Each structure stands twice: as C-alpha cells, then as structure tokens.
Amino acid sequence: MKILAIEASGPVAGCALWEDGTLTAEYSVQYKKKHSQSLVPMLEEMKEMVDLELSSIDFIAVTSGPGSFTGLRIGAATVKGLGLALDKPVLPVPTVDSLACNLYGTDRVICPLMDARRQQVYTGIYENRDGLNVLRPQCVTALADIAEELNGLGREVVFLGDGVPVNEKALAELMKVPYLLAPAHLSRQRAAATAVRAAQIYAEKGEAALVSSDDFRPEYLRIPQAERERGDKRNYKVFV
C-alpha cells in the first residue's frame, strides 16, 4: 500500500510517502507562512526524487484540522485537486491525533498544544504506548482547562506543538504534575506522522475511513467570526 501524506495545518508545510511500512520520503519545511507557494513544488521535488508514479498511490492522507484556517484550506484544495486528477480518495487525519503520533512508547500522557489565538489552544490528551489511545479527543479550549484535566489525571505529561513556546510560562504556573517539552524534531506537525496515523486508521476501519476528494472538508473546530457574532446578536447558543 502507498500513501501520499500532506501537511499544511500549521507552521509546517510538508509531504511524505509511505509504502508498506517504509517511510520512503518526507519533506518538511517550517519557514514563514508560504504554504501556498511551497507545498506543490515540494510535492514535485519529492515525486522526482523517488520516481513516484502518482497513479500508484492508494489514497491521499491529510491533516484535516484543526489548524490555521488558511493553511487547512491550502491543504484541502491541494488534496482535492490531486484527488480529482488522480481519481484517488482522501483519508482525513485529525491534526492533534497526528501530532500525538510524533511520540511513541512512553508511559507519559501526550498533550499536543497548537496555538489557537484568542487565549485558546487546540489540544487533546493521548497515550501512545503501543498504539494511539485517545483520552481526550481534539478540541479547542483554554490552556487552564486542559492543564486542570492533566493535573486531575495525576500522570506525567509530554507537551509538544507550536502552542508550547507561547504558553511555556503559563504551563510552569498551571502544571502540578511533572512534564517534559518535546525537542524540535518531534514538536511540530509532520506529514510522516500523518501517513503513519492514516495507515493505522485504514488498518482499523478499511474503506470506511476514506472520503471522496469532492466531499472532503476541513475540520475547523470553530465557526467563522461573522457567524459567531451574528449568532450572539440573535442570542443563539453558540459553540466555539
């Protein structure tokens, strides 16, 4: 089986090729925010480098959100174009789940933090001792809320993600259990992790995990601001 994986949900633009358990190629760049310019040339370079026959891939894996709205859409539209042209389905991987897959074999709980602005983080709580176990599915919440939940678990934690540097001071104040911060090579979204997670999901769910490129849409976890404000005015119950 061959999986082409694409990552554009956050600060990293990346792509990877996974073939029957081997990570054939991975291209990962965290440089300013120019995914719209860099992503397709990266795919092109990777394809040339490993003589990839695009028609030979089984499906396209993509981090489907949450993340930067614009980044998610660059990834989504790229995946949709590829899916349409190659007639291949899409396997959406929740971004925070993919981040959690950067770490493996630890007894600690894993807590990815993505900066969601407005004093919030995209986060979740996981174990990945010998397979990903979701303790708290990905969500958008205040840092204090996720810290409280982790403290309540009473287990040691590893944090990773671009939400770590911006919240490092706050974590020091909030955390009552011991914790580690993942080093640079494990701390950001990686298309390789998305590919691996996609292979796991496919192994569990088979074809049911796939969606057509036409129907695929990102998971923003937040409604647009205009919709939220309009809802507030009309006194709707609004979720964020």
Add this chain to the structure above:
Amino acid sequence: MDKDIAILAIESSCDETAASVVVNGRDVRSNVISSQIDIHTLYGGVVPEIASRKHTERINQVVRAGLSEAGMTLADMDAIAVTYGPGLVGPLLIGVSEAKALSFATGIPLIGVHHIEGHISANYIANKDLEPPFACLVVSGGHTHLVLVKDYGEYEILGRTQDDAAGEAFDKVAREIGLGYPGGPKIDKVSKEGNPAAIDFPRGKVAGSRYDFSFSGMKSSVLNYLNTCKMKNIRISVPDVAASFQQAVVDVLVSHAMWAVDEFHLTKFALAGGVASNSALRAAMEKACAERNVEFFCPPPILCTDNAAMIGSAAYYEYIKGVRSGLDLNAKPGLRLGER
C-alpha cells in the same frame, strides 16, 4: 488554424466558485458558476472566511461540472488557467491551490490570470470579431478601471477609483435606503420608477487626475441628503434617490470613458464587470458611443459577473504567447494590471 487549444479555467476571487472550458479563446464549451450570494446577503456583504469555506466545499464539484458540461476530460486540456489576483486572498487561494494540484498531477501547463484581464476578455467571447486596440471600462463591486487595451495582454490603465469601487458605492447607498444587498441590481430596478433629475448629487472628481474616479464623496452626499430629510421630517422617495444617485455615477463613468475615446481617437469601446449589467449605464454608454460613431461592446450579464469563461479567454492569449506559470504560483490579492 492549427490544433484547437482547450483551456480549463477556474475562478474563485470573491464569492463565485466557477469553472469553464474555453476553446481557442472565444468558444465557450461550459460556464459553470456556483454563487454564494444567498449566504452573504445575510451579512450585507461578502464575508471572506465564509466565502473561503464555501469555495473549499464546492471547488471539485464545480470543476467536474465544467469538464462534463463541455463533454471533455482533464486529458483533453492544453492548459489549466486560474485567477490569482486581484481579489480576496482566502478565496483566491482555493482556486490557485486546486489548479496547481491539477497541473502537478496531470503535467498540464498552468497559467495564472489577472482577474481584470479576464473581465476585459469577456468581450472577446461575446464579440467574436473584436480585436485590440480599444478602451474598456471595468466596473464591479471591487474594481473601477478605465483601461486602454493596446494589444492582447497589453494594457495601460488610464484611470482607477481612488476610494470605493462603483459597485461598492451602489451597495452602500442601497443599504442606506433600505434596498439591501446586492445593491447594484436593486438600485437599477427601483430607479426605473424614479426621476434621475430629482436630486442633483455631485459628480465626483479627482483633482489633477482627469481619468481617476472617486465615488466615496458621492455616496456621502447621498447620506447627507438622507440625514437632512430625516431632520426636517421630509419623506424621501426611494426611487428618486436611487435614480438620481445612479445617474450621477453613470454621468461620471460615461464622461471619463468618452474623454478617453476622444483623446486616443478610438473607434471601439467596451464595458466589463458586474456593474456593466446596469441598464442605465449600458444605455448611456451606447448612446454616447453612437454619437461619436464609436462601436460599442458589452458582454451579456452572465459574462459580466464573475465567471471562469472570461479567465479561459484571457489565458488563451497568454498561452499562444508562451506564457506559463510555475507550481509556486501564489494568490496575489493586490495584483496590478500588467504585473506578472
């Protein structure tokens, strides 16, 4: 003529998701437009984040429909064209990302197209014999440009708006007099029952720049008029206000256009853009052209509002000149005419 050149064109610069197949620049085989206007009407204007989400949800279906309505497949295409600016960056990125992925996956060349060049090129589709040189007035919700089309792909901007676009002014005035969004068609309609000479709104001028436009002052004078009436308890006539404002805008647009026709001794003049559908503007421009014995061109409404056929037409003239875009093509919201 050698082999036919078929181009798949994609447009997503504002609130229309569109795809089209155009053969040899003027033969439109499909022109699929998925409009989001109903959603944005709820907000009184286009909300970029909502537009971007809708484009993402619809882009593949629209591209597929564009191909299937033309009875063709991707493999039949000689190029993939896409609007890369100007426009709203979020919406632009959807079309650009989709087009680049299609180009990468198929090896079909990519051509990035300027949105305004597309609007101008809508005239090539509507009038098979039209060739440069001519002048074109591009008026829409986002743009007001008076352009000298010297040759295919060769433009000189004579004038542009210094503040609001003409269509934007229509939207704002329509909102103030309770007509709602989108303002252009609503003002056009209600004006038919009003007296265009009822109120003498000023004709906007830009000091030292003959061809440039200014609509924000005209809009303000309408607001002042409405406030004064309110304070003095005078009942306003919505049709009269609409018709008088429309007349002021039309007068400015026509006079600038005709200065250009006279100065450059042009024999052809074209309209383009969403506001080109305005019936008073069409009638006045046609009359002014006829008085000067100038041939007048204006695309049908379906080619005036945002569409991908016009992008396919503009792309064809780039294609035959050998212009190709790289896979690093980026959305450029502030792209200027003639910039590459």
